[in-house]
Amino acid sequence: MNATVQATEMSPLRRVAGYVAEFRIIPRIETFPRVVSFAQTALGRITVLVVFGLGLRFFFPDLLSALSLTFLLALMTFMPENRHFILAVAPIVIVVRQTFQDPLFLGLNLAVIALGVLLYWCVMRWPQSRFGQRPILFLLTGFTVLILMAGAAKPHSLSYSIAWDLVGFMAGYIWFIGYALLDRSSKPKRDLILELASFRPLWGSTNTPFPKGAAYLRRIEAQNPEQLAIVQLKGLKLLAWAILLALLQSAWINFFHGYLRIPTAVEALNMSVRGTPVAWHLRWESLILAFIELVLSISIMGHRFIASCRVAGFNALRNTYRPLFSITIAEFFNRFYYYFKELLVDLFFYPAFLRYWKKHRRLRLAFATFAAAFVGNGFYHFTRDWQIIRDIGPWRAMLNYQTTFFCNAALTTGLCVSQLRNRRPRPAGLFRGKIIPVFGVCSFYCFLSVFQISERMYPLVEHLRFLASLFFVHF
Amino acid sequence: MKGISEIHEFVQELLTNSGDYQPLADQDSLLLSGRLQSIDAVEIVVFLEENFGIDFAQIGFDREQIDTIDLIFSLTQTAGAGAEGSLPQ
Numbered sequence: 001m002n003a004t005v006q007a008t009e010m011s012p013l014r015r016v017a018g019y020v021a022e023f024r025i026i027p028r029i030e031t032f033p034r035v036v037s038f039a040q041t042a043l044g045r046i047t048v049l050v051v052f053g054l055g056l057r058f059f060f061p062d063l064l065s066a067l068s069l070t071f072l073l074a075l076m077t078f079m080p081e082n083r084h085f086i087l088a089v090a091p092i093v094i095v096v097r098q099t100f101q102d103p104l105f106l107g108l109n110l111a112v113i114a115l116g117v118l119l120y121w122c123v124m125r126w127p128q129s130r131f132g133q134r135p136i137l138f139l140l141t142g143f144t145v146l147i148l149m150a151g152a153a154k155p156h157s158l159s160y161s162i163a164w165d166l167v168g169f170m171a172g173y174i175w176f177i178g179y180a181l182l183d184r185s186s187k188p189k190r191d192l193i194l195e196l197a198s199f200r201p202l203w204g205s206t207n208t209p210f211p212k213g214a215a216y217l218r219r220i221e222a223q224n225p226e227q228l229a230i231v232q233l234k235g236l237k238l239l240a241w242a243i244l245l246a247l248l249q250s251a252w253i254n255f256f257h258g259y260l261r262i263p264t265a266v267e268a269l270n271m272s273v274r275g276t277p278v279a280w281h282l283r284w285e286s287l288i289l290a291f292i293e294l295v296l297s298i299s300i301m302g303h304r305f306i307a308s309c310r311v312a313g314f315n316a317l318r319n320t321y322r323p324l325f326s327i328t329i330a331e332f333f334n335r336f337y338y339y340f341k342e343l344l345v346d347l348f349f350y351p352a353f354l355r356y357w358k359k360h361r362r363l364r365l366a367f368a369t370f371a372a373a374f375v376g377n378g379f380y381h382f383t384r385d386w387q388i389i390r391d392i393g394p395w396r397a398m399l400n401y402q403t404t405f406f407c408n409a410a411l412t413t414g415l416c417v418s419q420l421r422n423r424r425p426r427p428a429g430l431f432r433g434k435i436i437p438v439f440g441v442c443s444f445y446c447f448l449s450v451f452q453i454s455e456r457m458y459p460l461v462e463h464l465r466f467l468a469s470l471f472f473v474h475f
Numbered sequence: 476m477k478g479i480s481e482i483h484e485f486v487q488e489l490l491t492n493s494g495d496y497q498p499l500a501d502q503d504s505l506l507l508s509g510r511l512q513s514i515d516a517v518e519i520v521v522f523l524e525e526n527f528g529i530d531f532a533q534i535g536f537d538r539e540q541i542d543t544i545d546l547i548f549s550l551t552q553t554a555g556a557g558a559e560g561s562l563p564q
Binding site for chain 2: 317331349353354355419
């Protein structure tokens with residue numbers, strides 16, 4: 001039976017369902033042969049770059065930044081053989097341009113980059129040494145020692161300024177260096193230029209490397225003009241999607257917080273702490289809105305970075321992909337902020353999983369999850385906010401961090417349970433197999449987001465009070 | 476080729492469990508393409524440890540090593556103890 005016969009025999013309802021399933025707001029232009037052929041021509045490349053540059057302008061406050069990035073993307077498009085070199089040199093040039101008026105800043109920034117290169121060289125040179133075997137452990141221990149030393153320096157002295165500036169730069173680069181050190185196991189090894197390119201890459205990133213390190217970049221790089229055209233079209237689509245989401249976000253905020261005057265979650269928590277809580281239904285509404293707004297803002301941010309990365313010629317996976325359709329807690333964690341999850345998995349989960357509790361499968365999985373979601377996650381956020389450690393000292397900063405510790409503990413428990421339950425067969429049917437799990441997962445992360453509202457401003461008990469008040473429990 | 480069919484079957488089961496019913500070739504990317512997730516990589520690691528005696532803590536772990544069925548199979552040939560007989564039949 002051929003496809004035509006099947007199509008004519010299909011019921012109208014199925015046809016509609018099929019059409020809905022295949023429907024895309026942004027057409028899959030990378031699958032249209034004529035478009036792909038055109039995108040390989042000089043005119044086609046220029047068209048893609050111009051449209052992309054116009055799209056970038058939506059996100060950049062000034063024209064010059066959008067033009068600079070588009071120009072560099074154009075260089076990589078027309079000179080793909082120099083892609084690694086451009087990617088490696090451009091961020092350093094940007095650093096020099098931004099900090100050349102402050103020699104100390106410039107020197108420290110370049111010193112941190114040089115340290116990353118030195119550590120990479122050491123791990124490649126002596127793979128069997130203690131450092132070569134456990135580079136991430138050494139790196140994070142060294143960073144912790146640096147923070148403690150900076151904390152011990154006499155306030156407002158020169159050494160104090162230098163030490164904390166160094167901590168600041170290290171905090172910005174530590175996870176990029178971490179990925180470079182992990183490359184000791186990848187094949188082919190030794191590509192210093194690409195390692196440099198992956199240190200705070202051109203297309204932007206948070207402290208989380210987008211998209212991971214040099215080894216990953218090497219694997220996803222377009223190898224011929226056709227691949228480049230396809231990946232650039234995918235980048236263009238992703239940027240268009242990011243713009244649509246940003247417009248939706250703006251309309252959403254104006255409608256719910258402006259027109260309907262529903263307080264933000266921060267405002268609702270503030271009122272609760274002051275003893276004048278907003279109405280019960282408004283607390284619920286503010287929390288649900290905050291959760292959806294968080295998903296939207298993470299999506300927009302990640303899409304923007306990955307779109308530029310794709311136009312540079314690297315077919316990276318999206319950072320956020322349909323998290324609200326997740327049917328397990330672990331799946332949501334994977335789909336919500338993919339590259340942060342990958343960071344925790346690569347630097348904490350796998351090292352713990354491969355070394356400890358090998359004879360106890362459940363304990364092994366739970367321990368590795370704890371290493372990633374509690375220890376790694378905690379370390380990442382604690383050191384990311386290094387200014388707080390500087391201002392109030394490491395021990396008080398730990399106390400100040402209690403809400404996030406609690407949040408991480410709850411997340412770790414949820415992930416452990418989710419991963420251990422993942423081994424069981426899933427219930428079938430739309431309601432039991434899809435709707436109930438999706439509702440459960442979204443509820444879990446929505447409640448968890450209570451502990452991410454002004455988490456450094458109020459103690460844990462205020463967040464617990466706010467959460468309990470949603471269920472008419474007051475203490 | 477003995478061994479590769481068991482690996483294929485195991486990977487196919489992982490894909491089916493995650494709702495992926497697409498055809499699977501031995502050269503298809505599993506992890507880098509996003510078809511399988513990190514937790515599935517863990518399942519593959521345990522499978523290789525238990526059935527082929529591979530110790531990733533010793534040889535170093537990189538997800539690219541287990542990205543396709545062909546790569547997994549060649550890993551079992553080079554790094555494993557060659558314990559094909561211990562595979563579940």
